[in-house]
Amino acid sequence: MDNKPKKPTPSIKQNHGRHQDPVERRKNFEEVATGFTLEDAVTEAARCLNCKNKPCEMACPVNVKVPEFVDLVYKEDLGAAASKIFETSLFPAICGRVCPQEKYCENACVLKEKFGPVSIGRLERFTADYARKNGLITPPACAPDTGFKVACIGSGPTSLAVAAEVRKLGHAVTVFEALHEFGGVLSYGIPTFRLPREVVRSEVETLRKMGVRFLKNVMIGKSITVEELKKDFDVIYIGSGAGLPSPLNVPGEDLVGVYSSNEFLTRINLMEAFKFPATDTPFYIGKKVVVVGGGNTAMDSTRCAMRLGPESVTLLYRRTRAEMPARGEEVENTMEEGVHFEFLTAPVALEGDEKGRLKRVKCVRMELGEPDASGRRKPVEKKGSEFYIEADSLVVAVGQSPNPVIQQTTSGLSVNKWGCIAVDETTGKTALDGVYAGGDVVRGGATVLLAMKDGKAAAQAIHARLMAKK
Ligand code: FAD
Numbered sequence: 148m149d150n151k152p153k154k155p156t157p158s159i160k161q162n163h164g165r166h167q168d169p170v171e172r173r174k175n176f177e178e179v180a181t182g183f184t185l186e187d188a189v190t191e192a193a194r195c196l197n198c199k200n201k202p203c204e205m206a207c208p209v210n211v212k213v214p215e216f217v218d219l220v221y222k223e224d225l226g227a228a229a230s231k232i233f234e235t236s237l238f239p240a241i242c243g244r245v246c247p248q249e250k251y252c253e254n255a256c257v258l259k260e261k262f263g264p265v266s267i268g269r270l271e272r273f274t275a276d277y278a279r280k281n282g283l284i285t286p287p288a289c290a291p292d293t294g295f296k297v298a299c300i301g302s303g304p305t306s307l308a309v310a311a312e313v314r315k316l317g318h319a320v321t322v323f324e325a326l327h328e329f330g331g332v333l334s335y336g337i338p339t340f341r342l343p344r345e346v347v348r349s350e351v352e353t354l355r356k357m358g359v360r361f362l363k364n365v366m367i368g369k370s371i372t373v374e375e376l377k378k379d380f381d382v383i384y385i386g387s388g389a390g391l392p393s394p395l396n397v398p399g400e401d402l403v404g405v406y407s408s409n410e411f412l413t414r415i416n417l418m419e420a421f422k423f424p425a426t427d428t429p430f431y432i433g434k435k436v437v438v439v440g441g442g443n444t445a446m447d448s449t450r451c452a453m454r455l456g457p458e459s460v461t462l463l464y465r466r467t468r469a470e471m472p473a474r475g476e477e478v479e480n481t482m483e484e485g486v487h488f489e490f491l492t493a494p495v496a497l498e499g500d501e502k503g504r505l506k507r508v509k510c511v512r513m514e515l516g517e518p519d520a521s522g523r524r525k526p527v528e529k530k531g532s533e534f535y536i537e538a539d540s541l542v543v544a545v546g547q548s549p550n551p552v553i554q555q556t557t558s559g560l561s562v563n564k565w566g567c568i569a570v571d572e573t574t575g576k577t578a579l580d581g582v583y584a585g586g587d588v589v590r591g592g593a594t595v596l597l598a599m600k601d602g603k604a605a606a607q608a609i610h611a612r613l614m615a616k617k
Contacts, residue, residue: 148186152193154221161263162191169483173453176339176421179480180244183273185223192221195265198257203267206255208600209236209308213252213267220270226283228274233287237311237353238304238599240279240346241333243272246596247474279349286356290317295613298323298380300367300553303331304595305586306386307351308602309609310359316610320359321380325366328417331388332587333595335417336409338447340454341477368552373582381616382581382609385568386602387553389587393546395439399497400543404431404505408444408544415451433539434458437508438486439494440544441471446478448542449486460486461536465493465513465526491515493526495533497541507535549588557582567591575605583609 152159165181166172172179183191195217203213212231219228232239248254248268256264278284295318299306302324310320328334330347355361367373367387376383392407394400406414411430414420418428436452438445441464452460462481464471467490471478482488489510496509512532515524549566561569561578568577568584575583585601587593 148189148223151221152190154193154218155196157194157196157258157262159190159194159262161194161258162187162266162269164266164269166480169480169485172340173450173484174456176454178343179340180269182276183269185277188220188270188273188277189223191266191270192217194258194262195221196257202255202257203252203265206251208251208596209242209603211236211239211242211252211271216274217265217267217270220274225274225277225281226285229278229284232271232274233284236599237287238307238350239271240275241304241342241350242596242599243268243270243275244342244346245333245337247594249475251596276346284353286353287315289315289357292319293317293613293617295319295381295616296321296379297382297384297609298376299384299386300373300376301325301331301386301388301586301588302329302351302361303386303388303586303598304333305388305598305602306331306384307354308599309384309386309583309585309606310354311357312603312606313609314354314357314359316606318381318610318613322359322361323365323367323371323376324361324363326417327363329361329363331386335413336444336447338412338416338451340450341447366552368556373553373557373579377581381613382583384575384602384605384609385553385577385582385584385588386586386598387550387588389547389567389590389592390550391548391566392543393548395494395497395543395545397494397496399499399505402497402499402505403503404433404538404540405497406540406542408438408440408448408542409547411448411542412444412451415455421451421455430455431540432457435536435538435540436460437463437494437536437538437541438544439463439541440546441466441473442544442546443473443477444547445542445544446473446481448544449481450484452540452542453484453486457539461538462486462488463492463494463508463510463536464488464490466515466523467491470515470523489536491526493528494541497538498535505538505541508538508541510534510536547587547592549591553588565591573604574608575601576608581612
């Protein structure tokens with residue numbers, strides 16, 4: 148790049164990347180954040196101070212070598228930059244898009260207070276995309292085959308992280324996925340306008356090139372049990388996620404037009420219902436859509452609904468914006484796209500017409516009381532505050548718990564009262580010998596990076612176990 152700024156030049160304004168115009172983007176499923184150009188990336192990389200103690204790298208759950216890869220971006224050596232990230236994470240195009248960097252690396256950046264942090268997530272995404280599009284990705288070398296076999300249940304980020312690490316160490320890996328697409332929530336939950344499918348497919352493809360075997364449409368616990376798998380594999384890793392939706396527990400949840408976020412997002416994202424009738428899956432949302440919840444799932448549900456062309460989309464959240472668990476960036480994107488937010492509001496009943504179709508939502512206003520077990524102030528109903536919102540459809544996005552199939556069909560696993568598998572925190576070892584678990588099936592709903600962190604830690608423990616056997 149000509150006229151490259153000298154490194155470090157921290158006072159250059161932080162670049163938040165380019166975005167599709169909100170009015171245009173709410174009519175399409177194309178990616179909202181359009182990313183950096185090479186010039187943007189090099190200029191942003193010039194801001195990095197290359198701190199000796201690497202606070203960004205230390206704050207990253209998978210310890211991506213941030214200062215080193217950012218320096219290689221500055222030097223415009225994008226293949227080397229991608230390889231540097233690959234040393235600790237094989238999924239930079241995914242993490243660069245959906246990881247909450249504002250909590251991890253960017254939060255630790257020393258420039259944060261004075262100039263704004265280096266946009267590390269956007270640089271990671273740019274590096275991965277550039278390397279992919281220009282054929283610069285070299286899958287990491289794998290150690291010679293050890294003869295040991297590892298099975299991963301589920302193909303979400305936690306299993307993908309296990310597969311990557313264990314395969315690099317020379318063990319054979321087979322991933323069993325219940326759905327017809329790999330990636331877990333990355334494929335069936337997070338919409339394409341935040342994470343294009345080709346990005347997930349390409350990062351799965353890197354694993355395939357390393358020799359990882361992927362089998363789809365296999366539901367462990369139904370098609371094959373964990374006991375049966377144990378006969379063919381030395382170690383089993385359970386990464387089956389938290390795909391069981393939590394209900395609202397109010398009257399009327401069985402009305403036509405009421406969806407769980409899982410069903411709604413799977414229809415739209417995995418089955419591509421937004422292309423119906425070109426695809427086989429239809430959807431019904433009507434003119435007025437209501438979504439209940441305050442997390443990433445709720446934001447994704449409102450934004451998908453908006454793109455299906457209703458008159459209005461309203462979000463009900465029982466606390467205030469400050470308590471919302473969704474990423475700040477996603478809340479802002481959602482607001483920009485015209486979703487109407489009703490804070491301190493909770494539904495208490497869903498009412499239908501004579502045909503059993505949702506017609507209106509009875510709501511109450513809330514106020515915040517004393518902090519609850521989560522540390523957040525508990526919402527308390529305001530007496531006499533009932534009011535109605537008209538709705539043709541409603542999406543419930545108030546939390547998820549693990550699907551119980553594996554827990555119910557595998558004796559010896561220890562499960563807590565929320566249905567999560569109990570494990571040793573450092574190794575991911577379950578109560579069952581040779582069986583490990585991690586990600587949302589253990590945490591009950593967390594983040595992509597924490598799922599990957601669990602996978603990486605379990606992979607080390609699995610390797611140690613197998614080597615001890617040898
Ligand atoms: P999952 O991703 O859930 O994958 C589990 C896989 O196991 C699934 O593919 C499932 O089909 C399969 N499976 C289940 N049971 C079986 C079985 N019996 N046999 C075979 N396969 C099975 N996190 C972020 O960091 N940033 C975000 O922006 C973000 N947005 C989100 C948006 C939505 C809509 C949702 C739902 C979650 C979001 N999260 C986000 C959370 C994040 O996606 C999860 O924490 C993460 O995907 C958990 O990874 P996992 O591998 O444990 O499980």
